[in-house]
Amino acid sequence: MSTIPNQTIHLRAEVPFELGGQRLDQVAAQLFSDHSRSRLAAWIKDGQLTVDGASLRPRDTVHAGSVLELSAEQQAQGEWVAQDIELDIVFEDEHILVLNKPAGLVVHPAAGHADGTLLNALLHHVPDLVNVPRAGIVHRLDKDTTGLMVVAKTLQAQTRLVEQLQQRSVSRIYEAIVIGVVTAGATVDAPIGRHGQQRQRMAVIDGGKPAVSHYRVLERFRSHTHVRVKLETGRTHQIRVHMAHVGFPLVGDPAYGGRFRIPPAASQTLVQSLRDFPRQALHARFLELDHPATGKRMKWESTLPDDFVWLLTLLQQDREAFVG
Incomplete structure (x- = not known):
């Protein structure tokens, strides 16, 4: 059993001519489309996504030629630990993982189930999942429901899967x-x-x-x-x-x-x-x-x-x- 270190995302992009004069949150959504609008807005408000080195508000206008820079740290929850729990994986590549959940396995830590969950098992199998909200879990099965679940292994995959679920x-x-x-x-x-x-x-x-x-x-x-x-x-x-x-x-x-x-x-x-x-x-x-x-x-x-x-x-x- 081991805890997962925090990891940092670094992204940089110049605002092209056709996006000049638009709101920062709208431009960021275009330039960093692998991340959700809500996540980008939160990074802007926290000063982790800057324009020419300065912190702006999501609604502020940005101009063509400005440089957007993102330096954001994904922090693991304090109680989340990686645990060596067997997983029945039916498909895996660098983007997603599909597994067959057994009965009795809780998906996400909660009151009464601080560890021993699918999330803890996923962090052991793919430590980089600390970069992804809820360790890539985009939908859940009840503790005693069995069967197929998909897990996102990257922020980009998580954003795309959440969009598909919403659509x-x-x-x-x-x-x-x-x-x-x-x-x-x-x-x-x-x-x-x-x-x-x-x-x-x-x-x-x-x-x-x-x-x-x-x-x-x-x-x-x-x-x-x-x-x-x-x-x-x-x-x-x-x-x-x-x-x-x-x-x-x-x-x-x-x-x-x-x-x-x-x-x-x-x-x-x-x-x-x-x-x-x-x-x-x-x-x-x-x-x-x-x-x-x-x-x-x-x-x-x-x-x-x-x-x-x-x-x-x-x-x-x-x-x-x-x-x-």
Whole structure:
């Protein structure tokens, strides 16, 4: 276990004729387009991005021929440490890393999980990730959700991936086992926000952030359904909240699972497996995005984890035992 040293970014550019007379923050966004506008504005305000050696305000005008110079230090959070935790990496180059997250791994340090997280593992695997906000993590999976995640290895890749997520051009498709028999697929368009009383939970609420999920049936069982869900937005607990909202909560979901249900006259093995399923039955199966450096469309698929497959097998056997 080791802490990560701070690292410094140095960039320099001359304002071309066609950008002369514009606001500093607008010019900086053009000249240093690998960094987000909000990050550049913060560096300007902190005096880390100067014009001809002087500190200006983001709205100040800059002239053609002026030299913009950026000298910014990326500081690691004090509690962030690099830890040698095994990662299941499915793709990696100098720009991005795609991994298969196991159940039980928290993505980002928080209260109760100061270390032992995916972020700590990433800092060990790629120490330079200290240069990137949240060590390159641009989207999250819940602790007990398995499957594919993309991580940015550079500031430039992070900026491009965040833009894609905001533009909804990243395709994230999940599979879940839900309680109840779903008759047909549908779209859930229902805003999500913090639950009024239980602050650790999310809920469909008026005034929440827009949230859209599309689900379809893969396989029906006697009292459960295997579904595929495509996210259009990425709100906290979105699939879990949306499926519970339409009356089909996920198997094993401790927060949104609702009433435990078993098929009538089911085998003791199936009853026990449904009752003891250790997590929400949710897996990030497919991930598709434009590579942040090449622009090439890329797609990955993650096989279903063993516990998910075992439960599907038991549900299939139960259905076949009662056919006819």
